[in-house]
Structure formats: C-alpha cells, structure tokens
Amino acid sequence: MNLLRTFTILLSAFCFSAISAQEQEKEYNFDFIWGVDAETVFDNREGDQTYSPQQTIFFSSLSPSLGVKFWKSEKEIEKNNGIKEKRSFDFHKLVAGTHYLQPIGIGYKENKFVPTAYYTFSHMVIKEEKRDSSIIRIDGKTSSEFKVWRVSFGMIPRRLMFQRLPEILWSDSMDYYNPNIRGILLQCTKNNLVFHEISLDWRSLQSAEQREAFNVNYNFVKRFRSGLPSTIDPFFIGGNAQLNHLAKRNPAPEGEGVNDDMFAYPYVGLDFGEKIFDVFCIKAGYAVSFDRCRAIGDWEVDGGLLAELHLLWKKIGIKETLYAGNKQFPLYPMYGSLLNMGDPHYQSSVYAKTSIYSPIVNNKHVSFGAYLDFHTTKEGTSCYQRVVLNVNLGNVDN
Numbered sequence: 001m002n003l004l005r006t007f008t009i010l011l012s013a014f015c016f017s018a019i020s021a022q023e024q025e026k027e028y029n030f031d032f033i034w035g036v037d038a039e040t041v042f043d044n045r046e047g048d049q050t051y052s053p054q055q056t057i058f059f060s061s062l063s064p065s066l067g068v069k070f071w072k073s074e075k076e077i078e079k080n081n082g083i084k085e086k087r088s089f090d091f092h093k094l095v096a097g098t099h100y101l102q103p104i105g106i107g108y109k110e111n112k113f114v115p116t117a118y119y120t121f122s123h124m125v126i127k128e129e130k131r132d133s134s135i136i137r138i139d140g141k142t143s144s145e146f147k148v149w150r151v152s153f154g155m156i157p158r159r160l161m162f163q164r165l166p167e168i169l170w171s172d173s174m175d176y177y178n179p180n181i182r183g184i185l186l187q188c189t190k191n192n193l194v195f196h197e198i199s200l201d202w203r204s205l206q207s208a209e210q211r212e213a214f215n216v217n218y219n220f221v222k223r224f225r226s227g228l229p230s231t232i233d234p235f236f237i238g239g240n241a242q243l244n245h246l247a248k249r250n251p252a253p254e255g256e257g258v259n260d261d262m263f264a265y266p267y268v269g270l271d272f273g274e275k276i277f278d279v280f281c282i283k284a285g286y287a288v289s290f291d292r293c294r295a296i297g298d299w300e301v302d303g304g305l306l307a308e309l310h311l312l313w314k315k316i317g318i319k320e321t322l323y324a325g326n327k328q329f330p331l332y333p334m335y336g337s338l339l340n341m342g343d344p345h346y347q348s349s350v351y352a353k354t355s356i357y358s359p360i361v362n363n364k365h366v367s368f369g370a371y372l373d374f375h376t377t378k379e380g381t382s383c384y385q386r387v388v389l390n391v392n393l394g395n396v397d398n
Contacts, residue, residue: 030070033093035396037063037159041176042387048380051344057176058104063157065097065116065396091122095396099179114179118154149188156181160397162189162197163219167321167353168287168306168328169242169263171343183214193232195221212247213338223271234273239266239285246339257295259331259339264288265306279312287323291330302326304349312359319355348377366391 043057071091099114127145152160158181164170183200197219206212221238225231244261267285288303304325311318328346331339345351354374361368366389373384 028070028072030068033067033069033095033394033396033398035063035065035097035392035394037061037065037157037393038391039063040389042385043172043176044385045382046384047375047382048377049382050377050379051347052375052382054382057173059101059176060104061099061101061179063097063099063116063179065095065394067093067095067097067396069093085127087126089122089124089126091120091124093120093122094118095120101177101179112177114155116155116157116180118152118156120150120152122148122150124148145191147188147190150186152185153183156183156185160185161199161219162187162195163221165217165219166240166265166306167343168265168323168346169217169240169342171337171341174337174341193223193225195219206247206250208249208251211249211338213245215242215244215341217242232273234270234275236269236271236283237267238269238283239264241265244339244341246335255295257293259294259335260290260292261331261339262290267306277311277313279310279317281308281310283308287325287328289328293331293334300330302328302330304328315358315360317357317359319353319357321351321353321355323351325349345375345377348379350378352376365393 038061040060041057045052045055045057047054069091071089073087073089095116095118097116099112099116101112101114102108103110125147158164158175158179161181164175181199181201183202184198185200186196186198188194188196197217199217201215201217203213203215204210218241219238220240221236223236224233226233240263242261242263244263246259246261248256248258265285265287267283269281269283272280284305284307286303287306288301290299290301292299302325304323307322309318309320323346327349329340329342329344332344332347337344343353345353352375354376355371356373357369357371359367359369368389369387371384371386371388373386375382375384
C-alpha cells in the first residue's frame with residue numbers, strides 16, 4: 001500500500017506540473033485511469049515434433065496497471081457555403097504496472113514478473129460539416145471525418161496494437177511470454193479506413209552474457225469506400241514488413257557473427273463483414289524473407305504464397321492459413337526464436353494450419369474460447385487443443 005500511495009503521489013505531481021506549464025491551464029481535463037487484465041491459457045500440443053515439440057502450456061497471468069490521463073480540446077468553426085466544425089484533442093497518458101505470469105503445476109519459483117511502464121501522446125482531429133456528415137466508419141455507423149495519430153514510449157502492452165502480427169512473424173508462444181513491446185509504438189488511423197503502425201521492439205541489450213536484438217515492424221491496411229456513401233467496399237490492401245537484427249555479444253566469442261533478417265508480405269483481400277456470415281474475410285499475398293549470417297556467407301532469399309481464410313457463423317469459426325514456397329527461417333536451427341519469432345512450422349515448404357474454434361463468450365470485458373488447431377506439413381501433422389479465458393476491466397486502454 002505504501003508503494004501504491006507513493007506511485008499515485010508521483011503521478012499526480014507529474015501531471016499537475018505538466019499542466020501548470022501550459023498557457024491555458026483551464027482547458028485541461030484530468031483523470032485517474034486503471035486496468036486489470038487477467039488471462040488463463042491451456043494449450044496442449046501433440047503429434048509430429050519435426051518443428052515444434054510435444055508439450056502442455058498451462059498458465060495464468062494477471063496484469064494490473066494504474067496511471068493518469070490529461071487532455072485539452074480546441075474548437076474551430078469555419079463558414080464557407082456551409083458550417084464546418086473542427087475539433088482537436090491532445091491526450092497525455094502515463095501508465096505503470098506489471099504482468100505476473102504463473103505456470104500452473106510447477107510451483108511459485110517459476111513465476112515471472114514483466115514490468116509495464118509507458119507514456120502515450122495522442123492527437124485527434126475531428127471535422128464535421130453540418131450539411132453533410134455521412135462519412136461511414138468500418139463498423140457501419142455514421143461519423144464525422146476524423147484522424148488520429150498516437151505515439152507510445154516504454155514497456156507497452158501488445159494488446160494496444162491495431163493488428164496482431166501474422167504468425168510467420170510472431171507465434172502464439174511468443175505472445176504468451178512477451179506481453180510487451182519494449183521500445184516505441186507509432187500509430188495512425190483515418191476514418192477507420194486507413195491504418196499505419198510502426199513498432200520498435202528492443203528485445204535485449206548487448207553485454208558479455210547476451211546479444212543485442214531488436215526488430216522494427218510496419219503494418220499497413222487500407223480499405224475503400226464504395227460509390228454509395230453508406231457502404232464500405234469489401235476490397236482492401238495491406239502489408240507487413242520487418243527488419244530484424246541479432247548482433248554479437250561484447251566481447252564476442254570467436255566465430256560469433258551478426259545476423260540479419262528482413263521480411264515483406266504485401267497482400268490483397270476481401271472483407272464482407274456481416275453481409276454473409278458474422279465474419280467472412282479472405283486475403284492472400286507473397287511473403288519473402290532475406291536472411292544472412294555475416295560469419296557464414298551471403299543473403300538467402302526465400303519466398304512463397306501466403307493465404308488466409310476466416311469464417312465465423314454464430315458460435316462456430318474456422319481459420320485456414322496456407323503457405324507454399326521456399327522454406328522460411330534458414331537460420332532457425334542455429335538460433336531458434338532468438339532471431340526468428342515466427343511459428344517454426346514455416347520452415348516447411350508446404351504448411352497448412354486449420355483452426356476450428358468457438359467464441360463461447362465474447363463481450364467488452366470477457367472473452368472465453370475453445371480452439372482445435374491442426375498444423376500440417378510435408379513431414380507430418382500435429383494437433384493443438386487450446387482453451388483461453390481473458391478478463392479485461394478498467395479504463396486504462398480507452
């Protein structure tokens with residue numbers, strides 16, 4: 001309780017000092033924010049062990065956080081053959097907390113604490129024309145035109161990302177034990193139709209015991225408005241790109257080299273929303289990677305077709321992922337997930353993942369689902385049985 005009281009006092013002092021430094025102090029609004037995210041995962045993995053071992057992952061996590069948010073708004077009205085209103089908002093948010101991960105069945109000494117501490121600045125501009133405010137959002141609701149860009153620094157929860165990285169870049173196992181982006185997250189969206197997102201994840205700092213490792217990711221999605229103002233075109237384009245780097249230790253053992261890994265995945269797709277099923281989305285593109293171990297030789301270029309299908313009707317869903325081409329992750333046998341964080345099944349030239357699932361409960365605060373995943377490669381098939389419960393309370397993510 002003393003630690004919590006001290007933290008609250010420090011946050012309050014920081015915010016009030018920042019507000020008082022501004023010219024228009026009276027325009028600021030101030031609020032305490034909090035959040036509790038709790039999750040339990042049961043993931044039993046059986047079958048072929050060529051790329052992933054048989055194991056059972058069973059853990060619970062608790063992620064409390066506490067912070068402050070303060071913001072100011074400005075209003076501008078223009079008259080030009082109509083009345084246009086422009087509002088802008090600047091949001092500042094400072095949050096601290098922790099992720100507590102507890103494996104089940106192996107004792108409390110195996111637990112893990114991951115600190116969370118980040119600052120976020122957001123700028124929002126809303127434009128509204130009184131005679132025509134028929135801009136349509138992707139969720140089908142009418143809205144004025146808006147644009148938001150946001151930048152976060154520190155240990156940032158991955159749940160704040162617009163879009164999860166594809167599994168060829170970030171496996172579900174990495175999600176379990178790496179809940180934070182360790183660095184910078186930059187995001188921009190316009191009318192819920194265009195999304196840009198850049199993240200810098202500094203995974204480890206160079207020392208005599210560990211190698212410097214970081215990756216930079218860029219995600220992009222653009223949707224289109226149909227000729228009619230009340231509809232969204234199902235066609236969309238997007239892409240993922242990554243620069244991944246694994247340096248030597250300092251001092252480095254003899255023969256240890258610097259490793260580079262670059263990746264690009266442009267894609268096109270169709271998202272029919274709820275017109276046919278509850279979810280009906282198809283996308284496909286070409287995934288290409290460039291890998292090099294400087295101590296060994298030149299670049300190795302590998303590419304292939306990567307396609308995804310997602311259907312959901314009522315309480316039954318299916319996700320199908322297909323990759324066909326060159327084997328990915330040529331350096332994985334040497335470095336494993338220290339360099340390549342994607343699903344190791346992509347080391348096969350042909351890989352299909354079929355996920356049959358049921359979102360038994362899915363609302364604003366609670367999600368509970370059961371999953372049956374089949375991983376099929378040229379070498380064999382494995383089956384994962386997963387049950388995931390997540391509870392999210394509070395207003396820290398708002």
